[in-house]
Structures are given as C-alpha cells and as structure tokens.
Amino acid sequence: MKSSNRWKNTVISVSALLITATPAFAQTDASRIAELEEKMSLLSEQLAALQSELSQVKTEGQTATAEEIQSLRTEVGAARQIALQATQRPNVMTSTTSTTHLSGYASADFISPENGNSAFTANFNPMFHFQWKDKILWEAELAFELQEDGETEVELEYTTIDFFLNDNIIFIAGKFLSPLGNFRQNLHPSWINKLPSAPPGFGHDGAAPIAEVGMQLRGGVNVGTNSKITYAGYVGNGPILEGEGGEIHGINAGGFAGDADGRKVVGGRISYLPFPRLEIAVSSAFGDAAVTEDDGFAVSGDPLRNYNVFGFDVTYQWKDFDFRSEYISQDVADSALSISPEGGKWETWYAQGAYKFANAKWEGVLRFTDYTTPHPDLSQEQWAIGLGYLVSSSAMIKAAYEINTGLTGEISDDDRWLLQVAYGY
Amino acid sequence: MYKQVFKLAAPVLLVVSFAMGLTLHPAVAADTPAVDETDAAQFARGARTWADTCARCHNMRDPKELRADQWRSAVAHMRVRSGMTGGEARDVLAFLQGGSDAQVGLATQGLAVAPVISDDTNAGKAIYAQTCIACHGADGKGSIPGVTDLNAGDGPLSKTDEELVRNISEGFQSPGSFIAMPAKGGNPTLTEEDIKAVLEYLRVEFGE
Numbered sequence: 001m002k003s004s005n006r007w008k009n010t011v012i013s014v015s016a017l018l019i020t021a022t023p024a025f026a027q028t029d030a031s032r033i034a035e036l037e038e039k040m041s042l043l044s045e046q047l048a049a050l051q052s053e054l055s056q057v058k059t060e061g062q063t064a065t066a067e068e069i070q071s072l073r074t075e076v077g078a079a080r081q082i083a084l085q086a087t088q089r090p091n092v093m094t095s096t097t098s099t100t101h102l103s104g105y106a107s108a109d110f111i112s113p114e115n116g117n118s119a120f121t122a123n124f125n126p127m128f129h130f131q132w133k134d135k136i137l138w139e140a141e142l143a144f145e146l147q148e149d150g151e152t153e154v155e156l157e158y159t160t161i162d163f164f165l166n167d168n169i170i171f172i173a174g175k176f177l178s179p180l181g182n183f184r185q186n187l188h189p190s191w192i193n194k195l196p197s198a199p200p201g202f203g204h205d206g207a208a209p210i211a212e213v214g215m216q217l218r219g220g221v222n223v224g225t226n227s228k229i230t231y232a233g234y235v236g237n238g239p240i241l242e243g244e245g246g247e248i249h250g251i252n253a254g255g256f257a258g259d260a261d262g263r264k265v266v267g268g269r270i271s272y273l274p275f276p277r278l279e280i281a282v283s284s285a286f287g288d289a290a291v292t293e294d295d296g297f298a299v300s301g302d303p304l305r306n307y308n309v310f311g312f313d314v315t316y317q318w319k320d321f322d323f324r325s326e327y328i329s330q331d332v333a334d335s336a337l338s339i340s341p342e343g344g345k346w347e348t349w350y351a352q353g354a355y356k357f358a359n360a361k362w363e364g365v366l367r368f369t370d371y372t373t374p375h376p377d378l379s380q381e382q383w384a385i386g387l388g389y390l391v392s393s394s395a396m397i398k399a400a401y402e403i404n405t406g407l408t409g410e411i412s413d414d415d416r417w418l419l420q421v422a423y424g425y
Numbered sequence: 426m427y428k429q430v431f432k433l434a435a436p437v438l439l440v441v442s443f444a445m446g447l448t449l450h451p452a453v454a455a456d457t458p459a460v461d462e463t464d465a466a467q468f469a470r471g472a473r474t475w476a477d478t479c480a481r482c483h484n485m486r487d488p489k490e491l492r493a494d495q496w497r498s499a500v501a502h503m504r505v506r507s508g509m510t511g512g513e514a515r516d517v518l519a520f521l522q523g524g525s526d527a528q529v530g531l532a533t534q535g536l537a538v539a540p541v542i543s544d545d546t547n548a549g550k551a552i553y554a555q556t557c558i559a560c561h562g563a564d565g566k567g568s569i570p571g572v573t574d575l576n577a578g579d580g581p582l583s584k585t586d587e588e589l590v591r592n593i594s595e596g597f598q599s600p601g602s603f604i605a606m607p608a609k610g611g612n613p614t615l616t617e618e619d620i621k622a623v624l625e626y627l628r629v630e631f632g633e
Contacts, residue, residue, distance in 0.1 A: 317481070
C-alpha cells in the first residue's frame with residue numbers, strides 16, 4: 001500500500017518536471033536552429049566564393065594535379081608526425097621506468113723511456129649502465145688494452161648490481177673495484193688522473209688491491225649541516241699469491257671468481273668530510289691467502305697465511321688547487337711449510353698537488369711516490385711533473401716527465417717522458 | 426677465533442641490513458621524474474650539492490653534456506661512488522636535468538611562477554642566495570673553477586642588461602670555456618622579472 005503510493009508520487013513529479021522542462025528545450029532548440037541557419041548561409045556564401053575562385057584558377061590553367069596534391073599531403077603528414085614525435089621524445093625519456101646509458105673513456109699514449117724504445121699505445125674502456133627506477137643500477141666496465149705483440153687484452157673491470165635500499169644504504173653484488181683506498185676506485189680513469197701514469201704501487205700485483213668479487217654495502221650520512229661520513233664494507237674472495245722461484249712474486253688482488261684458498265676477506269673504508277672539500281679516510285681489510293700459483297703453474301694445498309691491508313687517504317681542494325695523498329699497503333705473513341715461506345709487505349704512498357690556471361684551461365701537477373716491495377728490483381721512488389691542457393672537462397692532453405729511482409739497471413730506474421690524450425665520454 | 430666470528434657476522438650483517446632497508450624504508454624515492462617538481466628550493470640545494478660534490482674526484486661535468494634521461498643513470502652511478510645520500514642525489518638530478526638542454530623547455534612548460542618575488546634588489550638578493558651562490562660564491566668571485574669573476578671591471582657586468590638577461594635566461598658559455606652557465610642557473614622556475622631583479626642585485630653588489 002505504502003510503496004504503491006510512493007510510486008504514484010514519483011510518477012507525478014517526474015511528469016511535472018518533464019512538462020515544465022519541455023518549453024525550455026523547445027526554446028533552446030529554436031535559438032540553435034537560428035544559429036545554425038546563420039552558419040549555413042555563411043558557409044554557402046563562402047562555398048560560392050571558393051567555387052568562383054576555383055573556376056578562375058582552372059581557366060588560368062594553373063591547377064595542381066591530383067597526384068601533386070596527394071604527394072604534398074603525404075609529405076605534410078610525415079612532417080607533422082616527426083614534429084609530434086620530436087616534442088614528445090623528452091617526455092618518453094623521463095617517464096619510462098628504465099634507462100640505459102653507454103659511457104666510458106679512452107686514451108692514446110706515447111711513452112719514451114730513457115733506456116729503451118719509445119712506443120705508442122692505445123686503450124679504451126666502455127662502461128654500461130642500466131637502471132630501473134631509482135632502485136636498481138647495473139654497472140659494468142670492460143677494459144680493452146692493446147698489447148706490445150698487437151694482441152688485444154680484454155678484462156672485465158667490474159660488473160655489479162646495485163640496490164638502493166634507502167637513502168643511506170646501497171647493496172652491491174658482483175665484481176667491484178676494491179673500495180679500499182682512493183686512487184684505484186676513484187682516480188685511475190685516464191680522464192680523471194691528472195698525470196698520464198698511475199703512481200707506482202697502484203698497478204697490478206702492487207700495493208693497492210684492485211678489485212674484489214663478493215658483496216658490499218656502501219653509502220653516506222650527513223652529520224650536521226656541512227659534514228658527512230661515507231662508508232663501504234665488503235666480504236669477498238680475496239687475493240691469490242703468486243710464487244716464483246721459492247718467493248712470493250706478488251699479491252694478485254685483481255678480483256677472482258674462485259676462492260682457491262677457501263677463505264673470505266673482509267674489509268672496508270670509512271671517510272669523514274668535515275666540510276665538502278676535505279676528505280679524510282681509512283681503509284682496512286683482513287683475511288687469509290695462500291700461494292695458488294708457482295712459476296705460472298697451479299698449486300694446491302699450500303698453507304693459509306694472514307693477509308692484511310691498511311690504507312689512509314686525504315683530499316683537499318681550495319679554489320683552483322687540488323691536493324691528494326694516499327698510503328696503502330698489503331702484507332702476507334711468513335709460513336714455514338709453504339713453497340714460498342717468506343711473506344712480505346708491499347707498500348706505497350704518494351702526495352700530489354695540482355693547480356688550474358688560465359681560466360681553468362691548463363693544469364700543472366707535481367707528484368711524489370715511494371713504493372717499497374720485498375723485491376728491490378721492483379721498489380721505486382718517483383717524482384712526476386706534468387702539464388695538462390683541458391679541451392673540455394673530460395677531454396685533455398697531458399705531458400709529463402718522471403724521474404724514477406730504482407735498482408740500478410732495472411726498468412724501475414729509468415726516467416720517462418709521457419704524452420697522453422684522454423677522453424671520458 | 427675472532428676472525429671466524431667476524432666472517433660469520435659479515436654475511437649475516439649484509440642480509441639483515443638488506444632486509445632492514447627493504448622493510449623499514451620501502452619507498453626509496455618518489456618514482457616521478459624530478460623535473461615535475463616545482464620546488465625552486467630543490468634546484469638551489471641541487472646546485473649547491475653539485476658544486477660541493479661533483480668536483481671532488483674529477484673535473485666538473487657540464488650539465489649540458491648529457492640528456493635528462495642520461496643524467497638519471499649517471500647520477501645513480503655517482504651516488505654509489507661518492508656516498509651522496511638519496512636526497513642529495515635527487516636534488517642534484519633535478520638541478521642537472523634543469524640545466525640539460527633537452528629538459529629546460531619541458532620543465533618550464535606550464536610551471537607556476539616562482540614564489541614570493543617582487544622586483545627590487547631584495548628579491549634579487551634572495552634569488553642570488555638561493556640559486557646562484559653555489560657557483561658564483563657570496564663574493565661573486567666564483568666558488569668552483571671555470572666560473573667568471575663578476576667583480577672584474579671589464580668582466581661580464583660590462584655587458585648590457587639586454588645581453589645579460591638573455592645569457593642568464595638561456596645559459597651561456599664563452600668560447601673555449603671550461604663549463605657553461607646553465608640556463609637560469611639551473612632553476613627553470615625563475616621568471617623574466619626574477620632574472621631582472623637578480624641582475625639588478627648583481628649590478629648593485631658587484632658592479633662598479
């Protein structure tokens with residue numbers, strides 16, 4: 001009973017609404033029709049004008065053929081398409097979730113030693129980045145180096161997958177540049193190094209570890225308004241020891257996918273920046289290592305021995321001056337039962353000052369290095385003086401002279417001229 | 426013995442912090458591209474971090490050198506290297522993308538006018554302190570290599586207003602110069618009035 005009443009009410013009110021609304025519709029319709037009529041007459045006037053123009057053109061015999069018009073149309077269409085794509089491209093680039101970037105660096109060198117033949121050489125290092133959102137980055141670098149015999153040596157410098165866990169922690173897995181010290185991880189690319197050569201002790205089998213395979217955590221935190229602490233800690237396979245004639249020839253810390261000694265190495269670096277242009281850092285690592293190679297042959301079962309790294313580095317920049325210094329050492333303990341019983345320490349330190357002048361187009365550099373190893377023929381003291389011309393901030397031409405003091409008659413005692421063209425791209 | 430403990434602890438620590446990172450801070454950052462931000466302060470912070478950080482290991486790379494999308498991975502890469510925090514990396518990215526050519530037009534499209542600026546030297550001073558000081562320094566002499574001294578008598582300020590407004594708006598690099606002045610100092614929210622105001626400030630403060 002009640003519900004049918006409600007229906008009735010609804011029907012009445014709806015029809016009332018309709019009745020009152022109809023005149024309004026009718027009214028707008030009428031005015032729209034008038035408007036349309038007006039437009040129609042305007043259009044037919046324009047059409048007539050066009051027709052007369054067309055016939056005039058026709059009689060003058062200047063008509064474009066249908067094909068010509070068609071081809072013009074397609075051309076305009078294509079141009080429009082290109083213009084559209086061009087304006088849309090930047091959007092696409094920043095709105096996709098992943099990005100790729102190819103970069104790297106190359107150098108061409110000329111080296112002329114005091115005793116020995118001068119030679120040209122060249123190499124390049126391509127670098128790959130693939131990033132997903134701002135959470136994951138894959139980075140990898142290859143090194144292509146031309147050898148004296150014309151062969152090309154290819155090395156995997158690093159390949160890591162980096163997870164940005166939060167604003168202060170990055171988790172890194174793969175083969176990475178050793179986070180110990182500063183030169184190897186941050187300064188060795190030819191467009192960054194202010195001299196054409198690495199300081200003695202920072203090459204392969206030297207005092208500074210080069211790379212590591214394992215896992216790493218790194219990041220930074222701000223303390224106060226202007227200071228900062230950065231850190232890196234890792235666990236990895238560690239180095240191998242290379243024996244030669246009953247002695248350890250060198251500690252090869254180049255990053256290995258196997259762990260012949262079965263023991264991991266743990267280490268890290270902590271740096272403090274009291275203000276942005278001053279960085280002071282300490283590095284350390286320890287673990288075990290064993291001789292796994294002797295005179296080029298694989299060795300197994302040689303006893304484990306302690307392996308330690310210690311490093312200290314400082315960077316200071318003031319206006320156009322740039323000052324850096326770094327100490328780093330690797331050592332292994334003695335081991336009476338080993339085929340190479342005697343351990344030893346490989347250590348090096350350098351101090352470098354550089355100054356940019358003439359509108360930062362030129363840079364002068366002076367560097368002193370003292371490298372000591374258990375092998376007197378490899379130890380070396382070096383003064384290097386250089387001058388760089390900066391074509392751009394990452395392309396430069398460098399000339400340098402090295403005064404080397406080593407064991408008389410050894411290569412380490414030869415002074416050298418070096419010329420280098422470097423480009424980071 | 427202590428070494429054994431340490432060696433066990435290290436991988437455990439790795440896993441724990443990994444888990445912590447994922448659970449405590451699920452959102453690393455906004456996924457939206459930084460250029461969508463209209464926050465002028467972010468550009469200022471970015472310029473400052475750039476000036477402070479990006480010449481620590483190598484020469485300053487020019488914001489114009491890479492496209493906006495390329496800066497994304499380059500900055501992520503540099504965050505790993507340098508120990509920048511995520512916040513600093515986002516600021517630097519906003520700044521670099523603002524200064525990279527491809528992005529300037531896009532970033533200025535449909536953006537609101539910068540806040541709280543009236544045109545007198547006070548406004549100019551505020552803009553200078555926010556956007557320009559990172560590279561030009563409080564004394565106008567330049568705080569990083571490659572920035573011209575604004576005080577020099579025959580220096581930049583001897584040019585006409587018209588030319589300077591254009592150079593500040595569109596960016597400027599003198600022939601053979603080391604790095605470029607990014608368009609609007611890398612801050613695309615600056616309006617023409619802002620630029621005139623800051624120029625007036627430069628003339629009062631550093632001009633003769």
